[in-house]
Amino acid sequence: MAIWDKPESAPAPAPSANPAPRPPAPPAGTAPVSIDSSKAPKERTEMKESIIASGLSIEGKIIGAGHVRVAGKFKGDVQVEGNLHIDSGARVEGQVRASEVIVSGELQGNIESAKRVELQQGGMITGDVKAGSLTVAPGSRMRGAVDFGFDDSARTSTTLLADKGRSNVA
Secondary structure, X not given: XXXXXXXXXXXXXXXXXXXOOOOOOOOOXXXXXOOOHHHOOOOOOOOOEEXXXXXXXXXXXXXXOOEEEEOOEEEOOEEEOOEEEEOOOOEEEOOEEOOEEEEOXXXXXXXXXXXXXXXXXXXXXXXXXXXXXXXXXXXXXXXXXXXEOOOHHHOOOEEEEEEOOEEEEX
């Protein structure tokens, strides 16, 4: 028997046209690395803010979990689990459902089921507001019905009419 003779065994499989990629081998003399899932980066739980920049006009519908800041113009309904902030000089036309709504610009539409609504100086709301609390700054304007401070089972409505920064509750 020659040194080069090998015992008979099953033939080696033919190489495939597309072999599966293998990860590169670690350098010689290094130990294999194991990945500990407890040290892996975790998904961020805080909500991120989406911005409609000034100079942009968008028409559509916003639905999701996160905060929205409008500095331009948006026409359509907004339904977010986070907050909606309408900057000074911005305009939103549509129905709003958000946790907190801060209006420094202009909103034409109703606000429903907000925990808190803040109408800042120079801001304007034309529409009805239903919220847990409402803060109105001097110099802001609003025309519509307001319902705040009540739970859902005992809601009553108060009409608030605003004329150039002066409010009359009827």
